[in-house]
Amino acid sequence: MLTTLFAIFGSLGLFLYGMKVMSEGLQKVSGEGLRALIANMTRNRLSGIVSGTLITTLVQSSSATTVMIVSFVNAKLLTLRESISMIMGANLGTTSTFWVVATLGFTFSLSSIALPCVGIGVAMIFFRTPKVRNGGEALIGFGILFLGLNFLKNSVPDVKVNPELFSFLADWSGHGMNSVAIFFVFGAILTVIVQSSSVAGAITLTLVAKGWIGYEDAAAIVLGENVGTTITANLAAMTGGVEAKRAARAHFLLNIIGVCWMLCIFGFFSNFIDQITPGAANDPAHTLYHLAAFHSLFNLINIFILSWFIPQLAYLATKMVRDKTVQGLDDAHIQYQAPNLPQxxxxxxxxxxxxxxxxxxxxxxxxxxxxxxxxxxxxxxxxxxxxxxxxxxxxxxxxxxxxxxxxxxxxxxxxxxxxxxxxxxxxxxxxxxxxxxxxxxxxxxxxxxxxxxxxxxxxxxxxxxxxxxxxxxxxxxxxxxxxxxxxxxxxxxxxxxxxxxxxxxxxxxxxxxxxxxxxxxxxxxxxxxxxxxxxxxxxxxxxxxxxxxxxxx
Known part of the structure; x- marks a missing residue:
């Protein structure tokens, strides 16, 4: 049991490190384009949403994107209302991880992707052209990410072989909305611990692929991850200014409101996803696609509904964090705190x-x-x-x-x-x-x-x-x-x-x-x-x- 846990933790570490390397390499390749995107991304609500989606899809972490947005608000590069539309896009962008894993992750040997990516990437970093070197670094990160996912898949025991290992998960299932609540809390805590919704999502997808949890249990975990991922931005905003704290609170409001209405119609919505997605929801071969569809459609509907209430969300966030004026300090002055800045x-x-x-x-x-x-x-x-x-x-x-x-x-x-x-x-x-x-x-x-x-x-x-x-x-x-x-x-x-x-x-x-x-x-x-x-x-x-x-x- 202890060996299995260490193998799982090591696999998660490799997955997270691969994501970091890939993110940094991609930023080097398109950093100037991303900065131009940031400079022009707030013309309207739609452009803010699209920009948040694209950036999160690129860096493969909604936590990194939202912390980045909070730092921009803290520096007054973005207003509170502009940041809310970007955070909406970040929530949608993080669903790309689910689709990548669902499409490529467990349909064939991950090592058949990972090792060639690492090999080609290593060859590319010896080129003189900076763009090629940076692209090689991104490719190495991509390979390490899938290698970690492959180890994670192999580290988690199959439910048929070791039915007693994660039997507590089975004990939590089959209790209607009580099970939904339990797995929701589990997802929130998991995301807070690993400080990355993408890593938490990879764990969830692995548990689904191995048959430890079903489609509805995994969907409840995903909802919990949506709330848990807001903790990262709130931690980053703790040493920031008033506007940074308000942006973090707006992120929390956006996700918690979405989760509340989803929990009210959870049964109906999960059945709807089951009907529009090919294959049976609890068939491991198709569950990943059902889960990715659930995650994406939930965020799309939530964005559509709440995008009409951005001023009201900004107002609530403002009420949650009052203005503070301290004699002798410049309120517009930014206190840079390295530990809370995104990489x-x-x-x-x-x-x-x-x-x-x-x-x-x-x-x-x-x-x-x-x-x-x-x-x-x-x-x-x-x-x-x-x-x-x-x-x-x-x-x-x-x-x-x-x-x-x-x-x-x-x-x-x-x-x-x-x-x-x-x-x-x-x-x-x-x-x-x-x-x-x-x-x-x-x-x-x-x-x-x-x-x-x-x-x-x-x-x-x-x-x-x-x-x-x-x-x-x-x-x-x-x-x-x-x-x-x-x-x-x-x-x-x-x-x-x-x-x-x-x-x-x-x-x-x-x-x-x-x-x-x-x-x-x-x-x-x-x-x-x-x-x-x-x-x-x-x-x-x-x-x-x-x-x-x-x-x-």
Whole structure:
């Protein structure tokens, strides 16, 4: 008995590892396409559902998809309503696992698929072309997945040979709705334990194929798995923001409502599936198809019904998780927690890009704040100065968290192109942090000018304003370039802006040095030169950002 349990656990581990390898390989092959899909997937309810279905079919795990969706909501890449339509699609996409196993899993020797896939995949990873190598990795994962399924099939004893081994399952059957309730709870607990609805589904299908449970018992387990899989997203949202928690609650509501109405008509619905699906439901040769049809049709009907009530689901989720405001914290700030992030680095780079752009916008806001302070000598702007200092502290937190997040993404298996993108983003974040530091230094210099009553010629006011204009233009330019590919023409524009800024700084510095011939002007002019140097430094960092961005393929 103990040997059998160890064999089952080992088979499940192999199955899960194969799924992970296959998922990561497929993401490398189509990561850019997936990211484009994510960027355009929320135009309407239908596109959100289709996108969720496609992504889950690709990564073969609704848990991974829903955790990913929660992280997108947490980063404000998706709204709560948009996330609900994607979660609906994820529920439908997970049924693909049932159809793959039902069609290929137990109709012939799995080793006849698995070993050739591994062999061909290993040969492919020695190619120079990244796409071929990544495709080979996906093929190896596919082979390992089916190898694990083959071991699982062979590890679970046949009911005819060992009728006493899982006799407790037979004791649970044949008690009408009581049996349905028992197997429903069993499915929910099983999914919580293995943290994957796909693995739980594979176990269920194996038990069906071996004759340990019948069609209706397996259907009840599937309903339990639908509820159990929501636990993963809720765990991931525990350290996330309010919106992330609401998306996780919406996932739970979506599945629990579907299960409730299904349990009310369970007998009728299971008989209906039996009538429309070829073969007898309790014939092991056909039970897998009945179960796949049950799972798919249940999710399709649930989506059709609840897609008309997405605003109401969002409202309920909002009521379940109230807004929390904590003094001194930025509610929009994302707390990246690596243990709760999905292993989908290829796709999650979109979240890091969004945060990087947010930090870039913060740099421009701080520079605008400096100009406000500098040009208002007669106005008490102490509150504004404190606000700008808080912005700089926020930028430090953002830089640290985004860097952590990018390193975590890089720890997932990324393609060479995406690794290069991570390297570029890390450098850009460093430059943006330097710009924030320069902007804060400028604010402090402006404050010192008024506190120490440093007197500068009237024309320097206009000079600073004119000097700041190309810098502000440069900052707008790199914010725009963060959302698109940088071209050679963009680099030429950036070089021209930097040369303009550098020439202006040299001219204004010469004028300041000339005024320093009068000893009474030395302290004022030194402060003025410090302001010029910091503004010019922002121009240098802006040029570096454009150069780094041009390295992204």
């Amino acid at each position: 989908t680095g290829e796709i999650n780079l979109a979240e890091a890009q969004r945060e990087m752009k947010r930090m870039a916008e913060l740099t421009r806001e701080m520079f605008t704040g400096f100009n406000e302070v500098y040009e208002s000598p007669d106005t008490d702007l102490s509150s504004r100065i404190q606000e700008l200092k808080a912005m700089e502290e926020r930028s430090d937190r953002l830089a640290f968290d985004i860097t952590q997040y990018l390193i975590y993404c890089a720890s997932s298996e990324l393609s060479r192109e995406r690794l290069n993108e991570v390297t570029v983003m890390l450098r850009v974040i460093s430059e943006l942090e330097e710009i924030c530091d320069n902007a804060l230094d400028l604010v402090k210099l402006a404050k010192r000018k008024y506190q120490k009553k440093r007197v500068l010629p009237v024309e320097t006011q206009a000079a600073i304003r004119n000097f700041s204009m190309p810098v502000d233009q440069f900052m707008n330019f790199y914010i725009q370039c963060l959302s698109r590919k940088v071209t050679a023409a963009d680099i030429e524009t950036a070089m021209h802006l930097e040369e303009t800024i550098d020439a202006s700084r040299k001219k204004l510095r010469r004028e300041a040095v000339r005024r320093m011939n009068d000893p009474a002007n030395i302290k004022s002019e030194m402060l003025y030169i410090d302001i010029l140097n910091n503004i010019e430094s922002i121009g240098d960092h802006s040029l570096n950002i454009l150069k780094f961005l041009s390295q992204i393929d």
